[in-house]
Amino acid sequence: MQITFSLEQINAVAEQILAQKLKNVILFYGEMGAGKTTLIKNLAKSLGVKSPTNSPTFSLVNEYQTAENKLLYHFDMYRIKSENEAYDIGMEEYLYSGNWCFIEWPEKIPNLIPEEHSIIKIKLIDNGKRELILTS
Template identity: 65%
Template sequence: MNSIFSIDQLEEVAKQILAQNPKKVILFHGEMGVGKTTLIKQLCKSLGVTGATSSPTFSLVNEYEADDNQLVYHFDFYRLNDEVEALDMGIDDYLYSGNWCFIEWAEKIPNLIPQTHSVITITLLDDGKRSLQLS
């Protein structure tokens, strides 16, 4: 899936992503400030998460519950020093739980990512819109 969108189209983009039936582990790539967290918040909302969502920059992971009692995990590994820290927090239990795992800065844990995953790459365009590629 490839899409060019503005921020006011985020709800529709999230629905399009979920309609593609991506793998439950999704890596989000893009420069800082491009909108990875904002998109993840909208994906959570589209999955039925009703509580507040926020970036887990300091906690590394936030857990949310969706309408159908499924869990959604949002990881932000920007501040992670090495893969051992991720292992110490029990990353394997999360990644192989069968629940949604949205991961920002996954390049910090390249050897821990399950073989089966999806990737969303977001790029900021000159006109302020975003280009999104789901693979």
């Protein structure tokens, strides 16, 4: 799936993404400011998360409950120095829990990524629009 959108359309984009056949682990690639966290917030909202969502930049992981009483884990690996830090927080347990795992900056933990995952790549293009490519 490939789409171009503006931030005003992000709710509809989140719905389109969730309508696809996705793996529980979704990797988010994109430069700083491309809209990864904003998209994840809207995906969480579309999954029925009621609590406020924010980037886990300092905590590495935030946990949310969806409308179906399932868990959603949002990871931000930007600040980790090595994969050992991810091991230390028990990341493998999260990744193989069967719950949603949304991971920003997955390139920092290449050896931890499960074989079964989906990928979302976002990049800024002209006029503040974004281009999104989803592979599952």
